[in-house]
Amino acid sequence: MKTSIATVSISGDLREKLEAIAAAGFDGVEIFENDFLAFDRSPAEVRLMAEDLGLDITLFQPFRDFEGLPEPQRRQAFDRAERKFDLMQALGAPLMLVCSSVAPAAMGGIDRAAADFRELGERAAKRGSKVGYEALAWGRHVNDHRDAWEVVRRADHPNVGLILDSFHSLSRRIDPDTIRSIPGDKIFIVQLADAPALDMDLLYWSRHFRNMPGEGDLPVVDFARAVAATGYTGPLSLEIFNDQFRAGSPRTIALDGHRSLTFLMDQVREAEPAIAPTLPALPRRVSVKGVSFVEFTADESEAETLRSMLGQLGFARTGRHRSKSVERFSQGDINIVINTEREGLAHAAYLTHGTSAYAMGLLVEDAQATLARAQALDAQPFAQRVAPGELSIPAVRGVGGGVIYFLDDHSDLARVWDVEFEAAPAAGAGGAGLVGFDHIAQTMNYEEMLTWILFYRSIFLVDKGPMVDVVDPSGLVRSQVIENDDGSLRLTLNGAESHRTLAGHFIAETFGSSVQHIAFSSGDIFASARALKANGLEPLQISRNYYDDLAARLGLASETIAQLAELNILYDRDAGGEFFQLYTPNFGEGFFFEIVQRKGAYAGYGAVNAPFRIAAQKRSIRPANIPAR
Numbered sequence: 001m002k003t004s005i006a007t008v009s010i011s012g013d014l015r016e017k018l019e020a021i022a023a024a025g026f027d028g029v030e031i032f033e034n035d036f037l038a039f040d041r042s043p044a045e046v047r048l049m050a051e052d053l054g055l056d057i058t059l060f061q062p063f064r065d066f067e068g069l070p071e072p073q074r075r076q077a078f079d080r081a082e083r084k085f086d087l088m089q090a091l092g093a094p095l096m097l098v099c100s101s102v103a104p105a106a107m108g109g110i111d112r113a114a115a116d117f118r119e120l121g122e123r124a125a126k127r128g129s130k131v132g133y134e135a136l137a138w139g140r141h142v143n144d145h146r147d148a149w150e151v152v153r154r155a156d157h158p159n160v161g162l163i164l165d166s167f168h169s170l171s172r173r174i175d176p177d178t179i180r181s182i183p184g185d186k187i188f189i190v191q192l193a194d195a196p197a198l199d200m201d202l203l204y205w206s207r208h209f210r211n212m213p214g215e216g217d218l219p220v221v222d223f224a225r226a227v228a229a230t231g232y233t234g235p236l237s238l239e240i241f242n243d244q245f246r247a248g249s250p251r252t253i254a255l256d257g258h259r260s261l262t263f264l265m266d267q268v269r270e271a272e273p274a275i276a277p278t279l280p281a282l283p284r285r286v287s288v289k290g291v292s293f294v295e296f297t298a299d300e301s302e303a304e305t306l307r308s309m310l311g312q313l314g315f316a317r318t319g320r321h322r323s324k325s326v327e328r329f330s331q332g333d334i335n336i337v338i339n340t341e342r343e344g345l346a347h348a349a350y351l352t353h354g355t356s357a358y359a360m361g362l363l364v365e366d367a368q369a370t371l372a373r374a375q376a377l378d379a380q381p382f383a384q385r386v387a388p389g390e391l392s393i394p395a396v397r398g399v400g401g402g403v404i405y406f407l408d409d410h411s412d413l414a415r416v417w418d419v420e421f422e423a424a425p426a427a428g429a430g431g432a433g434l435v436g437f438d439h440i441a442q443t444m445n446y447e448e449m450l451t452w453i454l455f456y457r458s459i460f461l462v463d464k465g466p467m468v469d470v471v472d473p474s475g476l477v478r479s480q481v482i483e484n485d486d487g488s489l490r491l492t493l494n495g496a497e498s499h500r501t502l503a504g505h506f507i508a509e510t511f512g513s514s515v516q517h518i519a520f521s522s523g524d525i526f527a528s529a530r531a532l533k534a535n536g537l538e539p540l541q542i543s544r545n546y547y548d549d550l551a552a553r554l555g556l557a558s559e560t561i562a563q564l565a566e567l568n569i570l571y572d573r574d575a576g577g578e579f580f581q582l583y584t585p586n587f588g589e590g591f592f593f594e595i596v597q598r599k600g601a602y603a604g605y606g607a608v609n610a611p612f613r614i615a616a617q618k619r620s621i622r623p624a625n626i627p628a629r
């Protein structure tokens, strides 16, 4: 199936848009009238540009307020259309998108609109052109694809067809299965867009908040499945009006778009094998079985600080790399790697970001198949020179240019620790009861969040939670959970809008997005807290006011409150269970570790506690580090 995207979806001038769209691998492009009008090249030159880039022009749009007008506006609308047909001929655009009228003068009436379209179809035919009718969700008389289809059906002209746009149908909660009875050859093009669930005026929602399929909350997959059922074989075309995308990098947004269509077609093929068998088959979405390790890059002196903090957290050094300056620390199922090499990506990451958790290893069913799926979804593979005796571990680039390695149990990769590391005589503390990775928090600029949500969702079998606002004393941070069913992969993506927030400060000081904290799980957080204390680790100090409120809010026994306060443990509960959190002091420019315990089926991440934790962290770091308000 061919892919296409409307120029309105991307930032830049028309040339930049077309170049980014072609580079991302799209087959075609919808030319938005304003993008053309604002550009200083002739239609013929634009046509050549698209041709040189290997892009089909799928349509020209929008043509507004056409149908159902009284005279003399009706004549004028046809005259306007003729001028646009001239332009389309010069551009080589085969199809004009006519969106349903919002004109106050438009009279309504299915037959009147159908008669107008039949005449428009006649005129289009004379120019070798076609017209498609799209119901805007806020159209004056036609605002439902079922009515638009009835107009097209009654127009009964080969050059007049229907244009479907997922936003207009799904924003009005029209059942997408109503599309299944429309003949596929009368659907001239299908536009796709997702959007976050917002309770908002339809026009405003559509023009500012659309996003790529898979980034939002609309049932775009159900919509695309219904389209597939009609036998439609034309392009799937993204049409994304989004303020943030208009200001974003053209290449990144175009790539996100391409990834979103690949992912969408994959879901359609999987759900409708009988009716969409021609879509390309990818390895299935990957079920992650756990985080196998997190790797830090550091210089020697910061590595020493990190080793000492890991020691206080109860980690033991369990291995040394056979040929590199790389060490392994372990506790329970947790592996932390410290890499102080002076070459390769680890060192490059150190030079760019300073000491940072730049890589993680995920345990999957089949590492090679995971890499294949990730690459099919436009992820950038990562490989570096493999020394004798080392394994080549399949990997892709992730957030902030970091690396995600894939390990499995079925290949040589299962023995990576034995092959690459010499077991070290266990040196270090006696353990603090930490058993696994609970979650890994990646901090990024807010504008990057949708990119990474789509990245994770399209490659792995994960779900996204709702976007949560976390209040930092200096601004908002948006937090988005990405997790799998059994909780063996839990990521929190934190998007900073202001550099004055702790998260924003971290990005600014480390020159980009990366892991800001790692949460370990404990089976008994009170025992872990005491072990840390015995190891000399002074945890983040939480305000007394927090504990007084906890007593009032949740009615905990005063002994429990006293114990939580003594050990600086934060508490939350939900319908499923309880949650306990403890934080280390910051390391470097705002990195920290967290220890959590989940009791019962607590499903959250302690978001209610985040403002108090952040305030405590801000008190604890040198005031000069954070710019004043």
Ligand SMILES: O=C(O)c1ccc(O)c(O)c1
Residues within 6 Å of the ligand: 061, 062, 097, 099, 134, 136, 165, 191, 206, 207, 239
């Ligand atoms: O917002 C609009 O006016 C508009 C125009 C053309 C479209 O295809 C569309 O979906 C919306």
Ligand SMILES: [Mg+2]
Residues within 6 Å of the ligand: 134, 165, 191, 239
């Ligand atoms: Mg549209």
